[in-house]
Amino acid sequence: LAKTTQPISMDSYEGQEVNITCSHNNIATNDYITWYQQFPSQGPRFIIQGYKTKVTNEVASLFIPADRKSSTLSLPRVSLSDTAVYYCLVGAATSGTYKYIFGTGTRLKVLA
Amino acid sequence: GAVVSQHPSWVICKSGTSVKIECRSLDFQATTMFWYRQFPKQSLMLMATSNEGSKATYEQGVEKDKFLINHASLTLSTLTVTSAHPEDSSFYICSARVLVGGAINTGELFFGEGSRLTVL
Numbered sequence: 433l434a435k436t437t438q439p440i441s442m443d444s445y446e447g448q449e450v451n452i453t454c455s456h457n458n459i460a461t462n463d464y465i466t467w468y469q470q471f472p473s474q475g476p477r478f479i480i481q482g483y484k485t486k487v488t489n490e491v492a493s494l495f496i497p498a499d500r501k502s503s504t505l506s507l508p509r510v511s512l513s514d515t516a517v518y519y520c521l522v523g524a525a526t527s528g529t530y531k532y533i534f535g536t537g538t539r540l541k542v543l544a
Numbered sequence: 545g546a547v548v549s550q551h552p553s554w555v556i557c558k559s560g561t562s563v564k565i566e567c568r569s570l571d572f573q574a575t576t577m578f579w580y581r582q583f584p585k586q587s588l589m590l591m592a593t594s595n596e597g598s599k600a601t602y603e604q605g606v607e608k609d610k611f612l613i614n615h616a617s618l619t620l621s622t623l624t625v626t627s628a629h630p631e632d633s634s635f636y637i638c639s640a641r642v643l644v645g646g647a648i649n650t651g652e653l654f655f656g657e658g659s660r661l662t663v664l
Contacts, residue, residue: 466652475548475637475655476588519587521653529601531578532639532653535590 434536436520443541448535450507452538454520457501465496465503468519470537476519479505507540546572546642550656558664559627564624566590567638567661571619574640578653579611582635594621635660 437455444450456465466482468476480487482494482503493506507514519537523530547570554571557563565575575596580588592602600613610632612624621640625632637658641651 468653469653473635473658473660475639475658476653478652479651479656482622489545529576529593529595530651531590531593533590534580537587 434524434534438518438520438538439533440536441539441541443543445543446511447509450510450514450542451500452505452507452518452520452540454505454535455502456520456522459500459522460525460534463524465494465500466521467492467494467503467505467522470517470519479518492539503524505521510540510542512542516540531541545651546570546640546646546654548638548640548654549636550636550659553657553661555662555663556664559629562624562626562629563628563661564582565620565636565638565661567621567623567640567656569640570655571618572640572642574621574642575618577615577621577638577640579613579621579623580637580639581660582637588637591623591654596621625661628661630663633661633663 444465445527466477466481473483481490485498487494495504517537517539522533523532548581549568551566571652579591579598582588591606592600594600594613594615602608615621635658639653639655643651
């Protein structure tokens with residue numbers, strides 16, 4: 433079971449770049465890494481997904497080293513509205529099904 | 545992106561009653577849906593995997609007779625909390641997997657808005 437480990441919390445200031453690293457030492461060969469953002473009392477929202485190297489979209493970049501045992505979500509120039517909990521998610525194939533176990537997530541607080 | 549809708553978004557009930565929460569995939573078919581619960585300031589905890597047309601697979605420690613899951617169609621899964629008690633008060637979130645290129649591992653999860661249950 434691919435367990436993920438992230439820092440519990442981070443603080444940043446508006447306009448700064450924020451990098452959140454996730455460890456997933458037991459990731460399987462075919463597994464992708466997906467990052468989600470969650471605001472209070474809402475369901476998680478998809479940010480970005482990747483398999484290896486670097487992926488970039490309009491809101492974030494995802495860096496995955498060659499061994500794929502970790503990944504880093506990069507949020508450029510954060511604003512107050514980026515204050516949220518960020519989860520990295522790796523699926524797990526077990527007992528004939530494929531499911532997703534959440535880790536602790538990283539609580540990001542953006543300060544003015 | 546794909547849309548997953550939950551209903552109701554919040555519900556208050558008396559202890560001992562049952563509550564049903566619906567999860568619908570609005571613009572895609574979902575053969576598999578997942579049910580999570582989340583307590584304040586905590587992460588999401590997987591309760592069960594719901595498969596269309598078959599019995600749900602429950603995580604260890606989750607009472608299947610208390611949390612009844614039905615996935616009767618490709619767009620609807622329901623979670624019924626039976627004989628609810630105050631300790632069942634929580635935020636319940638469903639998600640559905642969208643396959644990309646037919647590969648399960650690359651599937652992106654789309655989440656509903658969540659349903660907050662308060663049991664008095």
